[in-house]
Amino acid sequence: MIRVNPHYSKIQANYLFAEVAQRVKNYLAAHPGADLIRLGIGDVTHALPAVCVEAMVRAAREQGSDETFHGYGPYYGYEFLREAIAKTDFQARGCDISAEEIFVSDGAKCDVGNFQEIFDTDIRVAVPDPVYPVYVDTNVMAGRTGAHVGGNYEGLTYLVGNEANGFVPPVPAEPVDLVYLCFPNNPTGAVATREQLQAWVDWARANGALILFDAAYELFIQDPAIPHSIYEIPGAKEVAVEFRSFSKTAGFTGTRCGYAVVPNECRAYDASGAAVPLQPLWKRRQSTKFNGVSYPVQAAAAAVYTPEGQAQCRALIAGYLANARIVLEHLNAKGYKTFGGANSPYVWFNAGMESWGFFDRLLNEAQVVTTPGCGFGNAGAGFIRITAFNSRENVERAMERLDKIL
Amino acid sequence: MIRVNPHYSKIQANYLFAEVAQRVKNYLAAHPGADLIRLGIGDVTHALPAVCVEAMVRAAREQGSDETFHGYGPYYGYEFLREAIAKTDFQARGCDISAEEIFVSDGAKCDVGNFQEIFDTDIRVAVPDPVYPVYVDTNVMAGRTGAHVGGNYEGLTYLVGNEANGFVPPVPAEPVDLVYLCFPNNPTGAVATREQLQAWVDWARANGALILFDAAYELFIQDPAIPHSIYEIPGAKEVAVEFRSFSKTAGFTGTRCGYAVVPNECRAYDASGAAVPLQPLWKRRQSTKFNGVSYPVQAAAAAVYTPEGQAQCRALIAGYLANARIVLEHLNAKGYKTFGGANSPYVWFNAGMESWGFFDRLLNEAQVVTTPGCGFGNAGAGFIRITAFNSRENVERAMERLDKIL
Numbered sequence: 185m186i187r188v189n190p191h192y193s194k195i196q197a198n199y200l201f202a203e204v205a206q207r208v209k210n211y212l213a214a215h216p217g218a219d220l221i222r223l224g225i226g227d228v229t230h231a232l233p234a235v236c237v238e239a240m241v242r243a244a245r246e247q248g249s250d251e252t253f254h255g256y257g258p259y260y261g262y263e264f265l266r267e268a269i270a271k272t273d274f275q276a277r278g279c280d281i282s283a284e285e286i287f288v289s290d291g292a293k294c295d296v297g298n299f300q301e302i303f304d305t306d307i308r309v310a311v312p313d314p315v316y317p318v319y320v321d322t323n324v325m326a327g328r329t330g331a332h333v334g335g336n337y338e339g340l341t342y343l344v345g346n347e348a349n350g351f352v353p354p355v356p357a358e359p360v361d362l363v364y365l366c367f368p369n370n371p372t373g374a375v376a377t378r379e380q381l382q383a384w385v386d387w388a389r390a391n392g393a394l395i396l397f398d399a400a401y402e403l404f405i406q407d408p409a410i411p412h413s414i415y416e417i418p419g420a421k422e423v424a425v426e427f428r429s430f431s432k433t434a435g436f437t438g439t440r441c442g443y444a445v446v447p448n449e450c451r452a453y454d455a456s457g458a459a460v461p462l463q464p465l466w467k468r469r470q471s472t473k474f475n476g477v478s479y480p481v482q483a484a485a486a487a488v489y490t491p492e493g494q495a496q497c498r499a500l501i502a503g504y505l506a507n508a509r510i511v512l513e514h515l516n517a518k519g520y521k522t523f524g525g526a527n528s529p530y531v532w533f534n535a536g537m538e539s540w541g542f543f544d545r546l547l548n549e550a551q552v553v554t555t556p557g558c559g560f561g562n563a564g565a566g567f568i569r570i571t572a573f574n575s576r577e578n579v580e581r582a583m584e585r586l587d588k589i590l
Numbered sequence: 591m592i593r594v595n596p597h598y599s600k601i602q603a604n605y606l607f608a609e610v611a612q613r614v615k616n617y618l619a620a621h622p623g624a625d626l627i628r629l630g631i632g633d634v635t636h637a638l639p640a641v642c643v644e645a646m647v648r649a650a651r652e653q654g655s656d657e658t659f660h661g662y663g664p665y666y667g668y669e670f671l672r673e674a675i676a677k678t679d680f681q682a683r684g685c686d687i688s689a690e691e692i693f694v695s696d697g698a699k700c701d702v703g704n705f706q707e708i709f710d711t712d713i714r715v716a717v718p719d720p721v722y723p724v725y726v727d728t729n730v731m732a733g734r735t736g737a738h739v740g741g742n743y744e745g746l747t748y749l750v751g752n753e754a755n756g757f758v759p760p761v762p763a764e765p766v767d768l769v770y771l772c773f774p775n776n777p778t779g780a781v782a783t784r785e786q787l788q789a790w791v792d793w794a795r796a797n798g799a800l801i802l803f804d805a806a807y808e809l810f811i812q813d814p815a816i817p818h819s820i821y822e823i824p825g826a827k828e829v830a831v832e833f834r835s836f837s838k839t840a841g842f843t844g845t846r847c848g849y850a851v852v853p854n855e856c857r858a859y860d861a862s863g864a865a866v867p868l869q870p871l872w873k874r875r876q877s878t879k880f881n882g883v884s885y886p887v888q889a890a891a892a893a894v895y896t897p898e899g900q901a902q903c904r905a906l907i908a909g910y911l912a913n914a915r916i917v918l919e920h921l922n923a924k925g926y927k928t929f930g931g932a933n934s935p936y937v938w939f940n941a942g943m944e945s946w947g948f949f950d951r952l953l954n955e956a957q958v959v960t961t962p963g964c965g966f967g968n969a970g971a972g973f974i975r976i977t978a979f980n981s982r983e984n985v986e987r988a989m990e991r992l993d994k995i996l
Contacts, residue, residue, distance in 0.1 A: 185798035186767040187710040192871055193860070227661040237654035240886065241647050247845060248643035250981075254844040255633040281785045288879070290696055297879035301731070325707070361592040361971045392591035401847045438660040439653060440696075440884040454599070465598055472727045473703035477697070478846040480646065481884050506727040575656075 191327045194337070196444070198317050200313030200445040201225070204543075211547055220276040223511075224553040225524075226530075230503065232435045236484040240439075243483035254479040259471045260371030261288025265482045267544040268489035269443060279415035285447050287470060288485075290477050292400045292429035292442040295303045298321045298473075299396060299425065299444065300362070301451065307361040310341035312353060312478065314371055314567075316398070335562045344563045345372060347534065352376050355387035363388070365414075366398035369403060371560045371569040373508075373524010374531040375410045381417045388423035388478030394452060395424040396464075400442070402455055403433035403501050405527045413445075415443070421447035425462070432496050432529065434488045441477055441485040459525065504529045507572035508577040514583040518590045529572040531555065542568055550585035597733045600743070602721055606965030609630070609947075617953055627988040629976045630959040632776065634938075636909065638841045639902030642890040649889035651933035660885040664674045666876045667694025667849070672817065674850060674895035679808075679834065685821035691853050691869070693876060694891075696883050698848040703728045704879070705802060705831065706768070708871040709858065713767040718759060720777055720966030720973075722804070725765075725770040741968045750969045751778060753940065757929055758782050761793040769794070771820075772804035774811060777966045777975040778938040779914075779930010781816045782934045787823045792796040793985075794829035799856060800868075801830040806848070809839035809907050811933045819851075827853040831868070838935065840894045840903050847883055847891040865894035886895065911933045913978035913985040920989040924996045948974055956991035 204224055212218060231237075231292045246252035260266070266283035274281035289295045297318050300309075305327050311319045313336075320337065323329060330338030341360050345351035351374035352367075365384065366374040377383075388395050397414040405412055414424045427446040428541035430436035450462040477485075508525040515522050515533050524533040539556035546552045546568075557567030572579065610630055619623055637643075652658035653696050666672070667916045672689035680687035703724050705714075711733050712892050717725045719742075726743065729735060736744030747766050750756035757780035758773075771790065773782040782790075803820040811818055832851040836842035852872045856863040883891075893899045914931040915955045921939050931937040939949035945962035952958045952974075963973030978985065 185863065186800040187713055188858045188860060188866055188868075188871060189708050189710055192874060193873065214915045219670045226982055229656065229661065231656050231659045234654055237650055238648040239654070244643055244646040244650055244886070244890075247646070247841075249640045250637050250642055252637065253635070253637045253841070255635065255841075290884075292881060293881045300597050301675070302598065304595055307593055313617045318878060325875070325878065394592040418781065435653075435661075436657070438882075438885045440881065452594045454594055455596055457591065460594055462594075464596060468598060468601065469731070472724060472731065473700060475699045475846065476844075478696075478884055478887050479844045480650070480886065484650075 185300050186564070188342065189325065191341060194329065194331055195321055195324050196332050200555070204553065204555065206542065207547060208553055220551050220553055221574070221578050222553045222573055223579070223582055224555045226571055226573065227437050228432060228573050229575065230435055230500055232439065232484065233500065234485045234486065234497060235490055235492055236434060236490045239487035240480045240484035241255060241528045243480035247480065257479055257482070258475065259476050260467065261286065263481050263487045269487050271489045272489045272494070274413060274445075277412055277416060279413050280421070281358055281415055281445055281447065285445055287444045287446060287466060288477050288482060289442050289444060289474070290440045292398065292427045294316055295427050295442060295444045296396065296398055298469065299466070300326055302462070302469055303362060306416065308341065308357055308359060310343050310360040310393045311343040312366065312369070312499065313344050313562060314557060314564035316366060316370050342561070342563070345374065347521065350374055351532070352380050354474045355383060359391070361395060362394050362396065364396050364398065366400075367526070368401040368528035369556070370373060371530055371557065371564065373528035373530035375405060375407070375527045377409070378411055378417065380409065381411055381414060385417045385420045387413070389419055392453060393423065395583075397424050397573060399426055399530055400429040401432055402428060403497060404505060404529055406505065414573055415445070415447070421449045422451055423454040425450060430485050430488060433501065434448060434485070435500060436485070439481055439484060441481050504572040504574070507574065507576060510570065510579050510583055511570050514586055518587070527573070531572070532567055533570075535566055537566065537570045538567060539564070539568060543590070544585070549589040550582070552582045595731065597731055600737055601727055602738050605974070606961070608630070610959065610961065613950065614959055617755060624957050626957050628959045628993065629980055629985070629988055630961045631845050633843050633977065633978055634838060634979050635981065636841055636906055637951065638845065639647065639892045639894065639899055640892065641896055642840060642904060644895035646886045646890035648885035653886065663882040663884050663885055663888070664953060665880065666691065667883060668885070668888050669969055671892045678895045678900070680819060680821060683818060683822065685707065685819050686822050687821055687851055687853065690976065691851055693850045693852060693872060694883050695848050695850060696879070697837065698804065698833045698845045699724055700994065701833050701848060701850045702802065702804055704875065705872070706732055706993045708868070708875055709768060714747065714750050714765060714907060716762055716769045717969060718767040718770065718772060718775070719748040719750050720963060720970035722772060722776050723966075733738050747865055748967070748969070752969060755939070756780055758786050766799060767868045768800050768802065770802050770804065773933035774807040775930070776807065777936055777963065777970065778960070779900050779934035781811060781813070781933045783815065784817050784823065787817055787820060791820070791826045795825055799829065800860060802880045803830050803832045805832055806835040807838055807934055808834060809903060810911060810935055812911065813933055816933060821851070821853070827855045828857055829914070831856060833994060836885075836894060839907065841906060842890070842891070845887055847887050855914045874969060885984035909982070910978040912982065913982060916985050916989055917976050917978065920992055924993070931978070937978070939976075941972055941974045945970070945972060946975060951995070952992070955995040956988070958988045958991060
């Protein structure tokens with residue numbers, strides 16, 4: 185008898201975005217034709233950089249001729265892309281990362297979700313709270329947790345972010361083997377300083393732990409003192425894997441490309457306690473369960489690294505950050521305590537009341553859709569996330585409405 | 591201490607294609623400039639259908655304007671593609687499959703590799719022998735096998751294909767919960783009759799088992815009596831998941847698109863023995879660990895279902911099948927016992943000697959690269975696989991050379 189994975193039944197249906205959608209639907213049913221402004225979802229709204237489009241068109245045309253056709257590509261990505269990534273995203277910032285340590289994928293979500301497969305089932309896992317749900321759910325599916333009780337899964341360590349620590353949690357006091365960190369953070373927009381990241385790297389080295397560092401929002405960092413990569417921290421290559429994405433930096437949410445960095449030195453341990461390099465395990469996982477990224481998509485991603493591509497991405501980011509600044513100014517003027525928004529497309533703020541109640545108020549009184557912080561975990565209760573992913577005009581209109589009702 | 595998945599150390603490095611590459615390299619080092627003809631690798635060589643290229647170019651251009659930009663797509667694929675698949679690949683053949691039962695992915699290999707994740711670790715698994723290695727390796731990684739002994743993994747059931755059963759193995763005598771079947775088969779090119787598939791479906795229904803049916807080579811079927819889909823068999827929807835690919839049918843090996851069919855009725859069981867529908871589990875897996883297929887790629891795949899796309903794919907397939915026929919004729923004329931080639935791009939034949947020895951003979955004496963059957967499992971020993979994926983001219987030249995030496 186074919187039995188299902190018993191751990192799937194532990195997963196809580198994530199009602200967050202479904203519930204947001206339902207409340208929006210109900211509102212529209214009661215107020216047909218209402219002029220809603222959506223600042224809730226973390227999807228970009230602006231087109232791909234023109235240089236990426238041209239590269240994709242050229243590559244698509246190459247697929248149309250036997251002479252220039254690309255069949256199966258390399259499992260870990262074309263050299264032209266891996267080289268460009270290593271040089272621009274790492275070596276140019278002083279990080280000693282080479283092309284062979286770059287693993288191109290169809291997105292950071294897939295990598296972040298799949299990476300835990302190469303570890304033993306009974307390792308101890310820590311996740312941030314509030315948290316991007318993929319870190320949690322993929323470990324529940326893999327059988328690394330107990331039941332869901334009081335909003336948390338038994339057996340997981342929650343690294344609580346709050347106003348006191350600026351949503352950058354300290355290293356855990358209890359023993360943990362694998363830690364997920366995300367800076368600039370989704371959903372709080374928080375960034376970690378060099379000293380804070382050094383503390384995490386030192387802790388991982390001292391405890392035989394590993395850090396999965398989600399840097400999908402890296403290009404939003406404007407403050408020159410904030411590290412863009414965990415590999416700017418001495419000692420990180422042995423204890424950290426980094427995930428990057430073209431989704432938010434170059435508008436690839438629907439075009440799909442990202443990458444993982446698995447340094448040659450990065451290690452884990454076997455049952456006897458002997459160190460084993462992690463990279464061969466990830467290669468094995470990817471070559472067995474994945475077959476590389478579409479050639480035209482990789483060509484588009486490589487165009488990000490041309491001078492025009494870099495300029496076009498920075499212009500995209502600058503537009504979203506200008507939106508975030510407008511949101512911050514209006515909320516701060518009304519006395520709300522805000523986080524993020526300066527080096528991140530996300531503004532996170534203390535609503536001064538229960539999240540869903542505030543969400544409903546913004547929807548009903550201002551026709552503005554946001555995301556209730558409580559949907560990201562217990563530590564998000566009482567907060568609201570506003571995203572900068574919309575046009576300038578819509579963000580300004582939304583803030584004028586908020587000015588009137590708050 | 592972060593411990594690795596202990597099952598990865600059981601996986602045998604698959605030396606097959608690496609060893610082929612090494613022997614070719616050695617030959618070229620000793621014979622610089624030799625005119626090798628490669629009939630070994632299962633990668634297509636002809637360009638995408640023109641209608642697919644045009645669709646991809648149009649969709650890429652849409653990504654370049656805010657007004658037509660596509661961000662995150664639906665997790666399971668765009669309706670325009672799911673509808674076209676359901677209608678053309680299933681409903682037109684009398685299979686009662688709807689768009690909501692189609693799950694678009696970045697390739698059949700990924701789906702075939704990932705699908706086992708939704709089952710319990712200690713289910714009993716059966717794989718064909720000879721076998722596409724992904725079926726085996728992904729179950730080893732998941733901890734469903736013991737050690738590798740004598741060419742087989744302990745704990746796996748091997749469904750032996752041989753000349754006597756025409757490489758269509760009968761249902762197992764021992765208890766098994768999950769079975770991988772692949773028709774038209776890789777590597778043997780064998781196809782299963784309606785009666786043979788009915789026996790498998792009846793067996794699965796009687797035993798509470800599930801069939802993972804890999805139909806990546808479906809479009810190569812020419813014999814009108816051979817089913818293209820497992821859903822042509824009464825009762826299959828409850829007990830079978832089907833995997834399809836655009837790789838071999840439309841040249842998408844490097845463009846990446848495929849799909850899984852998980853019927854509404856398809857069921858597995860929980861620990862108490864109660865039936866549970868499989869589709870919600872796959873939805874949960876995909877929405878958590880995957881983020882959809884690139885929009886321009888889905889647009890290209892949908893073009894396969896236009897009348898021009900169907901005609902262009904059939905022309906591609908006809909070209910490869912004509913190659914296979916040439917290979918069959920030459921081998922048969924020399925008295926070799928062949929399998930496949932009529933409804934498949936693969937010709938499989940009894941070499942009359944040990945596989946690697948015959949491979950070396952073809953390489954050294956005819957400068958033709960093939961694949962030794964022993965690399966696909968114990969039951970492949972003594973066989974050779976030749977693929978039709980090359981130009982007509984190269985196939986004809988290769989066969990002329992074989993005529994001289996065999």
